[in-house]
Amino acid sequence: MAITKVSEFSSKERKIAMLCKALAHPARIAIINFLIKKRECFCGDVVNELPLSQSTVSQHLKELKNAGLIVGDIDGPRVCYCIDQQTWNEAGAIINLFLSQKSKQAVKPC
Amino acid sequence: MAITKVSEFSSKERKIAMLCKALAHPARIAIINFLIKKRECFCGDVVNELPLSQSTVSQHLKELKNAGLIVGDIDGPRVCYCIDQQTWNEAGAIINLFLSQKSKQAVKPC
DNA sequence: AGTTATTATCGTATATTTGCGATATAGGAT
DNA sequence: ATCCTATATCGCAAATATACGATAATAACT
Numbered sequence: 001m002a003i004t005k006v007s008e009f010s011s012k013e014r015k016i017a018m019l020c021k022a023l024a025h026p027a028r029i030a031i032i033n034f035l036i037k038k039r040e041c042f043c044g045d046v047v048n049e050l051p052l053s054q055s056t057v058s059q060h061l062k063e064l065k066n067a068g069l070i071v072g073d074i075d076g077p078r079v080c081y082c083i084d085q086q087t088w089n090e091a092g093a094i095i096n097l098f099l100s101q102k103s104k105q106a107v108k109p110c
Numbered sequence: 111m112a113i114t115k116v117s118e119f120s121s122k123e124r125k126i127a128m129l130c131k132a133l134a135h136p137a138r139i140a141i142i143n144f145l146i147k148k149r150e151c152f153c154g155d156v157v158n159e160l161p162l163s164q165s166t167v168s169q170h171l172k173e174l175k176n177a178g179l180i181v182g183d184i185d186g187p188r189v190c191y192c193i194d195q196q197t198w199n200e201a202g203a204i205i206n207l208f209l210s211q212k213s214k215q216a217v218k219p220c
Numbered sequence: 221a222g223t224t225a226t227t228a229t230c231g232t233a234t235a236t237t238t239g240c241g242a243t244a245t246a247g248g249a250t
Numbered sequence: 251a252t253c254c255t256a257t258a259t260c261g262c263a264a265a266t267a268t269a270c271g272a273t274a275a276t277a278a279c280t
Contacts (some may be wrong), residue, residue, distance in 0.1 A: 008161040009136035013143070017136040023247050024131035025238085026119035029208070033123070036213040043257060044164045051118040058258055063237095077247045077256050083213045092209035098139070099202035103146040135268085153227055166269050168228055173267095187226045187277045 009031070016098050024068035027052060027060050035070060040082035042075075067091075068105045128210050129201045132177035137162060137170050142193070145180060150192035152185075177201075 009017075023029060027050055034049050036048065047057045062082060064070045068087040072079045116124060133139060137160055144159055145151065157167045171191060174180045178197040182189045 009140055013136040013139040016139050017134055020130040021134035021140075024127055024134045026116055026123040026127040027124050027238095029123040029130075030119055032208075033211075036211050039214050044255095047257095052238095053240055054257075055241075055259080059238080062258085072257095074246090074257095077254090080258060085213070088209075088213075092206075095209060096206050098142075098204075099198075099205060101143075101146050103195070103198075104149050111267095154225090157227095162268095163270055164227075165229080165271075169268080172228085182227095184227095184276090187224090189227060 016094060019067060019069075019095060022063055022069060025060065027057075028064055031057075031060060031064060032069070035083050037083060040080055042078045042080055043072075044078065046081070126204060128179060129179075132173055132179060135170065137167075138174055139172060139173060139183060141167075144173070145191060145193050150190055152188045152190055153182075154188065156191070 012109060023032070031046055034046060038045070043058065044053075044105060046061065047054045050057055052060075061070065061072070065072060068084060069091060070081050071084045072081045074080075116127075119127075133142070140160060141156055144156060148155070153164075153168065153171060156171065157164045160167055162170075171180065171182070175182060178194060178211045179201060180191050181194045184190075
């Protein structure tokens with residue numbers, strides 16, 4: 001079992017969930033914050049910043065890249081990462097649209 | 111290994127990640143959307159709506175409840191669920207604040 | 221008390237995530 | 251060519267998530 005039933009949901013629902021999943025670990029939140037602050041930086045800078053090994057950081061970067069939130073630009077022996085403004089803005093719009101939905105207040109507390 | 115290093119990050123980072131994690135599955139997005147649309151409903155209504163078993167739906171509801179996003183009110187033999195407006199609004203504010211951060215455009219693409 | 225309806229929890233199987241060390245890969249420097 | 255540095259990937263172990271059927275718990279109704 002545990003065949004993931006993800007495909008049975010709408011593409012909108014899957015998109016929101018996919019983006020949230022990419023942001024569902026504190027290390028990845030920290031990486032995003034660091035990239036926003038520094039504007040751009042090398043993988044090694046992130047490794048120095050976080051309490052995680054190089055290989056683990058590389059994996060987190062890969063997940064953020066897969067979600068399209070960041071891009072890595074090869075610069076000599078190093079890789080320069082930064083926020084992908086386009087996707088970042090889109091993600092913000094999509095998630096915010098979802099989160100800003102208001103449900104009419106229920107009668108009791110519920 | 112794989113002792114989760116979550117505790118080494120700031121409480122802000124953990125909070126955002128925790129909320130995103132609660133929203134990191136399409137079923138839970140669908141549940142939230144359903145609750146917003148219906149304003150309130152029974153667990154069974156959600157089971158009828160989703161392509162998942164009763165026990166699986168119950169687990170997803172539990173996760174949303176643990177994150178504080180929904181509340182369940184016992185009503186006879188049933189449980190009436192609805193969005194917790196307070197927490198929902200706070201979550202929206204916290205996540206939106208994070209997502210609306212802009213990084214100065216990097217020089218190249220990166 | 222017995223029955224039915226609804227939901228939560230338990231047990232279990234499988235999949236995925238997290239994390240690290242070791243190794244591979246690629247680019248620059250000597 | 252060799253060495254060094256930076257990053258990605260592989261292989262593995264442990265933890266967590268996903269899913270379901272079976273069972274327990276709770277409440278209403280006979």
